[in-house]
Amino acid sequence: MRNLQTLILDHNSFTGEVPDWLSSLPGLSVLSLKNNSFSGSLPDALSTMTALRALVLSGNNLSGQVPGLHNLTNLQVLDLENNNLGPQFPSLPTKLVSLVLRKNKFHSAVSDELSSCYQLKKLDISLNELVGLFSPSLLSLPSLTYLDIGGNKFTGKLSENISCNEQLAFVNLSENRLTGDLPDCLQSSSRSRAVLYNGNFYLGDIRISILCLSVIVKLLL
Numbered sequence: 001m002r003n004l005q006t007l008i009l010d011h012n013s014f015t016g017e018v019p020d021w022l023s024s025l026p027g028l029s030v031l032s033l034k035n036n037s038f039s040g041s042l043p044d045a046l047s048t049m050t051a052l053r054a055l056v057l058s059g060n061n062l063s064g065q066v067p068g069l070h071n072l073t074n075l076q077v078l079d080l081e082n083n084n085l086g087p088q089f090p091s092l093p094t095k096l097v098s099l100v101l102r103k104n105k106f107h108s109a110v111s112d113e114l115s116s117c118y119q120l121k122k123l124d125i126s127l128n129e130l131v132g133l134f135s136p137s138l139l140s141l142p143s144l145t146y147l148d149i150g151g152n153k154f155t156g157k158l159s160e161n162i163s164c165n166e167q168l169a170f171v172n173l174s175e176n177r178l179t180g181d182l183p184d185c186l187q188s189s190s191r192s193r194a195v196l197y198n199g200n201f202y203l204g205d206i207r208i209s210i211l212c213l214s215v216i217v218k219l220l221l
Helices: 018-024 045-050 113-114 135-139 206-220
Strands: 005-008 030-032 035-039 054-056 062-063 077-079 098-100 122-124 147-148 155-158 170-172 177-182 193-197
Touching: 018 045, 113 135
Parallel strands: 005 030, 030 054, 035 062, 054 077, 077 098, 098 122, 122 147, 147 170, 155 177, 170 193
Antiparallel strands: none
C-alpha cells in the first residue's frame, strides 16, 4: 500500500470522516472520493501529502476549515464542490490548473494567491458567500479559459479598459455586487465566448449582442 499512487473510490456510499491514514501513503498522487457520504472535517494530515497532483472530494458532506494546502507544490487539480466547507478561503499552492470550490460555505475574502496561479485554466468559486473586492487581474491570468464567480458578494468597480486573456471561453460574474462598466474585452463579438453578468449593479452600456448571448447561455445552464 505504501507504493499506491492512485486511489479512486467515487460513487459509493462511504460514510464517516476522511481517514487520516491516507497521509501514510507517501507516493499517493491522485485521491478521488467524490460522490460519497463522507462528513466531518478534513484531516490536517492532508497538508503533508506533498505528492498529490489531484485531490477530488466533491459531492460529500464535509464541513469546517480546509487545511492549509500551500505546501502541496505538485497539486494541479483541487475539486471540493458541493460540500459545507468554510468559512475561510483555503490557502492554496500556485501550480493549480483546475480549482473548483463551487457550492460551499466560504464567507471570507479570496486569497491573493489566486492572482499568482499562472497555470490555472479553470476557476469555479461560485455559489458561496465570498466577499471583498473582485480582482480584475483574474481575467488576465495567462492560461485561464473558464471563470465562474457567480452567486457571491464580491464588490468593486469594473472599467472598460480592463484586459482579458484572449482564451477565456466562459465568464460568469452574475449575482454579485459589481458596479462600473463591463470590460470591452468581455463585449467582443467572438461567438466562442459566453459571458454572464446579470444580477449586479449598473454595469454601463452593454452591447445587445452580448446581452442576447448571456440570456441564451443562462437558459442552457
